[in-house]
Amino acid sequence: MTAYVIRRTIQIALTLVLFVTVVFFMLQAQPGDITVQYALNPDIPPEARESIQERFGLGKPVWEQWALYMKNIVTGDLGVSFGQYPRPVMDILLERLPRTLMLFMTAAVISFYLGFVMGKILAWRRGGITEYVSTIGGVALYTVFTPWFALLIIWLFAVQLDLFPVGKFIDVRLWRTQSVAANTIFKGMLISAASLSAFLFVAYALATKLKSAWKGVIFRGVAVGSLGMMALAWSLSGVGHLALDIIEHMVLPVMVLTLISFAGTMLLTRSSMLESIREDYIMAARAKGLPESVIRDKHAARNALLPVVTSLVFSLAFAIDGGVITESIFSWPGIGLTLLQSVTEEDIPLAVGALVITGIFALVAHLVADVLYAYLDPRIRYQ
Amino acid sequence: MTDASPTAEGTVYPGLWQARVGLLFKGLRQNWVLFTANKIGLVGLAIIIFFGLMVIAYPFLEQTVWDERGFHPGYGAAFEVYDPVTGYDIPPEGKAHPLGPSWRHPLGTDERGRDILSQLMFSAKNEFLLGLTAAVITAAVATLAGAIAAYYGGVVDTLLMRLADLIVLFPLISFLILMSALFPLGLLELALFVGLFVGFGATAIILKSQALAVKVKPYIEAARVAGGGHLHIILSHFVPNLLPLAFLYMMFTVTTAIFSEAVLSYFGLLPDVTMSWGVMINTTKQTGYTLQFIEKWWLIFPASVSITLLCSAFYLVGRGLDEVVNPRLRRR
Numbered sequence: 001m002t003a004y005v006i007r008r009t010i011q012i013a014l015t016l017v018l019f020v021t022v023v024f025f026m027l028q029a030q031p032g033d034i035t036v037q038y039a040l041n042p043d044i045p046p047e048a049r050e051s052i053q054e055r056f057g058l059g060k061p062v063w064e065q066w067a068l069y070m071k072n073i074v075t076g077d078l079g080v081s082f083g084q085y086p087r088p089v090m091d092i093l094l095e096r097l098p099r100t101l102m103l104f105m106t107a108a109v110i111s112f113y114l115g116f117v118m119g120k121i122l123a124w125r126r127g128g129i130t131e132y133v134s135t136i137g138g139v140a141l142y143t144v145f146t147p148w149f150a151l152l153i154i155w156l157f158a159v160q161l162d163l164f165p166v167g168k169f170i171d172v173r174l175w176r177t178q179s180v181a182a183n184t185i186f187k188g189m190l191i192s193a194a195s196l197s198a199f200l201f202v203a204y205a206l207a208t209k210l211k212s213a214w215k216g217v218i219f220r221g222v223a224v225g226s227l228g229m230m231a232l233a234w235s236l237s238g239v240g241h242l243a244l245d246i247i248e249h250m251v252l253p254v255m256v257l258t259l260i261s262f263a264g265t266m267l268l269t270r271s272s273m274l275e276s277i278r279e280d281y282i283m284a285a286r287a288k289g290l291p292e293s294v295i296r297d298k299h300a301a302r303n304a305l306l307p308v309v310t311s312l313v314f315s316l317a318f319a320i321d322g323g324v325i326t327e328s329i330f331s332w333p334g335i336g337l338t339l340l341q342s343v344t345e346e347d348i349p350l351a352v353g354a355l356v357i358t359g360i361f362a363l364v365a366h367l368v369a370d371v372l373y374a375y376l377d378p379r380i381r382y383q
Numbered sequence: 384m385t386d387a388s389p390t391a392e393g394t395v396y397p398g399l400w401q402a403r404v405g406l407l408f409k410g411l412r413q414n415w416v417l418f419t420a421n422k423i424g425l426v427g428l429a430i431i432i433f434f435g436l437m438v439i440a441y442p443f444l445e446q447t448v449w450d451e452r453g454f455h456p457g458y459g460a461a462f463e464v465y466d467p468v469t470g471y472d473i474p475p476e477g478k479a480h481p482l483g484p485s486w487r488h489p490l491g492t493d494e495r496g497r498d499i500l501s502q503l504m505f506s507a508k509n510e511f512l513l514g515l516t517a518a519v520i521t522a523a524v525a526t527l528a529g530a531i532a533a534y535y536g537g538v539v540d541t542l543l544m545r546l547a548d549l550i551v552l553f554p555l556i557s558f559l560i561l562m563s564a565l566f567p568l569g570l571l572e573l574a575l576f577v578g579l580f581v582g583f584g585a586t587a588i589i590l591k592s593q594a595l596a597v598k599v600k601p602y603i604e605a606a607r608v609a610g611g612g613h614l615h616i617i618l619s620h621f622v623p624n625l626l627p628l629a630f631l632y633m634m635f636t637v638t639t640a641i642f643s644e645a646v647l648s649y650f651g652l653l654p655d656v657t658m659s660w661g662v663m664i665n666t667t668k669q670t671g672y673t674l675q676f677i678e679k680w681w682l683i684f685p686a687s688v689s690i691t692l693l694c695s696a697f698y699l700v701g702r703g704l705d706e707v708v709n710p711r712l713r714r715r
Contacts, residue, residue, distance in 0.1 A: 148691070
């Protein structure tokens with residue numbers, strides 16, 4: 001297992017080098033190269049221009065520039081933004097990254113769970129009107145024009161029903177009098193969510209080892225209990241209402257992201273289940289007289305899970321794109337919105353930085369999915 | 384496999400080319416039977432035909448009903464009333480654009496006084512051209528890359544597949560958004576970028592695994608023994624075997640291309656594209672009618688629904704074709 005993870009990590013690192021190289025040559029191929037972009041921009045004072053030229057090694061041979069660029073990216077130096085001039089790009093991106101992570105992780109977990117459960121049920125009730133409706137509905141959600149769908153959700157839930165705020169990620173009126181920064185709360189929420197899921201994961205692993213017939217009930221009890229504890233801790237911390245404000249702003253974007261990406265998982269789980277249902281061990285399970293729900297959840301779905309997790313890796317890019325669009329529509333100030341804004345303002349360093357961060361994010365997520373896959377499939381682990 | 388046509392079984396063809404054409408038609412007929420067995424593919428095909436009719440009908444309508452010139456009072460010049468980009472129609476007394484649906488403008492007009500239906504029908508052609516160009520590029524690139532990677536192996540294989548891995552992981556829309564800042568993107572450039580991106584990415588991986596199965600077939604060895612060159616073997620033995628699968632993935636590329644164009648146009652990142660479904664929604668956004676879903680539905684729904692429908696249609700046809708190309712899925 002460790003050897004596998006190390007091997008995958010090295011591969012991902014190599015892909016990262018390839019990625020930075022591609023970005024570098026893309027910038028080189030751009031008409032009117034980056035030298036001119038920096039030199040002609042009136043926002044940049046001459047002394048800063050010289051230091052930038054120094055740092056980029058402009059005028060040196062291409063491979064030296066490439067080495068310098070690589071070094072800069074590895075050390076986290078992505079240049080200085082044109083639009084918000086003296087601020088380093090890395091600074092801006094680090095401020096926005098937690099917001100994107102929060103949105104993306106929540107939507108990813110919910111949509112995977114929802115897609116898997118629905119796909120499982122669909123495959124079990126094969127044929128008839130349900131199948132057509134859900135397949136057509138799934139495809140429609142999968143290929144829907146995302147900006148329009150997001151606007152539709154805003155119109156329905158924020159304008160007509162007035163349940164949730166229209167956009168942005170905090171309510172300014174509420175935060176004006178507060179002394180805490182929004183990002184502090186945000187990071188706190190991220191850490192809480194991460195530690196809670198880690199705890200639940202360990203608890204689940206332990207619960208499956210139990211011999212007791214009550215293990216399902218025990219695990220659920222622990223889950224609900226820890227969730228309650230977490231909620232209690234937040235409400236006692238004095239910033240609970242601020243966290244609640246952020247959550248309120250998160251609901252709609254998460255809903256959009258979930259709805260556009262769960263259909264892919266659902267359709268795939270369904271076809272994967274249809275294959276595993278035909279296996280001999282299902283017939284054996286039936287012959288033993290096991291209840292249908294046990295055959296479905298423990299025998300068929302467990303084995304159908306593997307291809308779904310594999311495809312999760314491939315659908316990551318799709319989900320990130322969905323995130324960029326959703327962030328822009330909801331004015332959620334994360335990496336996606338930054339990318340779009342910097343492109344419209346022709347703030348090239350910030351745009352490239354946002355894309356580099358997106359790429360690194362995709363690669364890291366890929367690594368996580370790989371490790372998860374190795375955990376699920378013993379055949380991979382012992383290769 | 385279900386019902387092969389009985390007539391073709393015992394037919395004696397007079398010559399080689401007749402035999403080839405005969406077999407081609409027989410194959411097509413069998414595939415059609417398989418394709419129609421699944422209603423999902425037919426739904427997609429029907430939607431594509433619907434939009435195809437729009438493309439065909441537009442030039443005729445432009446020459447007949449929509450061939451009207453009007454006078455723009457503000458500019459003091461004559462205007463094509465129904466021109467999708469520069470058109471203008473004088474609103475009736477006491478009313479202002481955007482106008483709701485009427486006999487004169489079946490889907491109403493936008494804020495700038497242009498007819499929505501003519502915009503919608505005019506754009507359909509470009510969407511098809513964009514999608515098909517991107518799809519052809521994808522098929523060509525992916526077939527060659529897959530065949531070359533499988534045939535030569537070694538360094539070539541590693542390079543192509545690592546590149547494919549990187550591309551598969553990479554979000555296309557984000558990449559195109561940055562590209563639009565670095566290069567002036569038109570429809571053709573967009574088709575090129577999408578085609579290359581998908582062709583060197585996921586499709587290349589899938590076609591390579593198919594090519595690996597072809598590589599071990601006896602006829603490849605026979606061709607080599609008979610003295611066939613590398614190029615000959617790749618072009619006349621690998622490529623024909625990969626084409627059906629490439630055709631399937633072309634459908635998904637069309638979806639990707641149309642979707643990307645719509646999103647980029649919606650954000651106003653393609654200044655060279657003067658009219659498309661995405662541009663129509665962008666106009667709606669710029670003039671501030673985005674959230675008036677009921678009051679000004681004709682500014683939002685026709686374009687958005689068209690994008691969604693055409694994207695799903697190609698996706699559905701792709702899934703239908705999957706059952707033809709992929710024998711594992713046929714009869715469960």
